[in-house]
Amino acid sequence: MITDTFGRIHDYLRISLTDNCNLRCFYCMPDEKYAFAPAAKLMQPGEIEAIAKIFVAAGVKKSG
Ligand code: SF4
Numbered sequence: 136m137i138t139d140t141f142g143r144i145h146d147y148l149r150i151s152l153t154d155n156c157n158l159r160c161f162y163c164m165p166d167e168k169y170a171f172a173p174a175a176k177l178m179q180p181g182e183i184e185a186i187a188k189i190f191v192a193a194g195v196k197k198s199g
Contacts, residue, residue, distance in 0.1 A: 136193070136194040137190075137193050137194055137195070144194075145195075146194055146195050146196045146197065147195065147196070147197045147198070147199065148187065148190045148195045148197070148198045148199075149198065149199045150178075150183060150186070150187065150198065152177065152178070152183070153171075153172075153177060154171055154172050154177075155171045155172075
């Protein structure tokens with residue numbers, strides 16, 4: 136089970152597949168010009184599956 140320092144249980148996982156989002160919410164994206172990561176630097180399908188399995192083993196029940 137994954138808990139934070141306030142004792143809250145975290146059983147929901149969201150995995151960002153890309154940093155290339157054009158909505159630019161202020162809390163997520165910098166104001167200045169930003170160089171997006173090339174595709175080769177992003178997690179590959181096998182890596183995404185591997186990290187998801189680790190979180191499932193730790194108690195994650197949902198993803199989005
Ligand atoms: S928080 Fe906003 S800018 Fe960041 S990924 Fe989500 S929609 Fe895009």
